[in-house]
Amino acid sequence: MRYLYSYLKNIISVTLMTSMNQLVKISRPLGRMFQQRSMYDNPYVTRFKQKSKVSPNHFKQSTGLTGLFVVEYPHRSLKIIYGRILRTLEKMPATSIYRISTENIIKNRLALVEEEADIQKLEAKIGMGQIEEVIQQGELELQAARAVLESKAWEPLPEKPAPEQWRWPVV
Structure with a gap:
């Protein structure tokens, strides 16, 4: 005691x-x-800590978005991310709607990345904001694809749903 x-x-x-x-x-x-522990051991700080300085010759020094730093070589990053997404999608059945639609978008963007060397023109062709935002979207899509693969969302439900479950609006 x-x-x-x-x-x-x-x-x-x-x-x-x-x-x-x-x-x-x-x-x-x-x-x-x-x-x-130091401030840099904090996972939140390390996630948003700038990886390296941008060379002075690069066409932009800042994205203008807090926590989103300039990527000098976005083609390399996008090819890696898109390749990982495609490998994850290959593990899903070919009839999966998620696989079909995502694969179409990713292959289209990968073709744009491989054909266009100029970053600013690539941003305009993709049309989803700055290239750093596109990289971030790719990372999030990779996480989503892995989650869909893990949950096997294409399989039928283990139990038959109630007849009124999918009716909208709920009364």
Whole structure:
């Protein structure tokens, strides 16, 4: 009982401390409960930390969008992402509506990426905003394709739905 009381007393006193030095001194006997980590160990910060500086010769230095940094070589990134999406889609049945529609869009965009070397013209041909936004959309589509593959959304439902389930509007 005495051990539990001292343990709880230490936890309560640690939460009341405001100085970082005192917090570290008291938290050391508590083990790994309180860890010091730099700001760059935070996953949110690393996600939005600029990867590298853009060369001064690049046609734009900023996207103008917070957290979205300029990609100097977008063709390479898009080819990698689109290739991954197509490989994921190949694992789905050929009759899947998601596979058919997504494959059509991705193959069309991949052809544009391979034919157009100028980034600004490529942005105009794709018509979905800046090329960095297109890369971000591709990454999100890859996550969606993997989720559809994992859930096997093309398979029939395990139970037959109620007859009124798909009726709209619900009364």
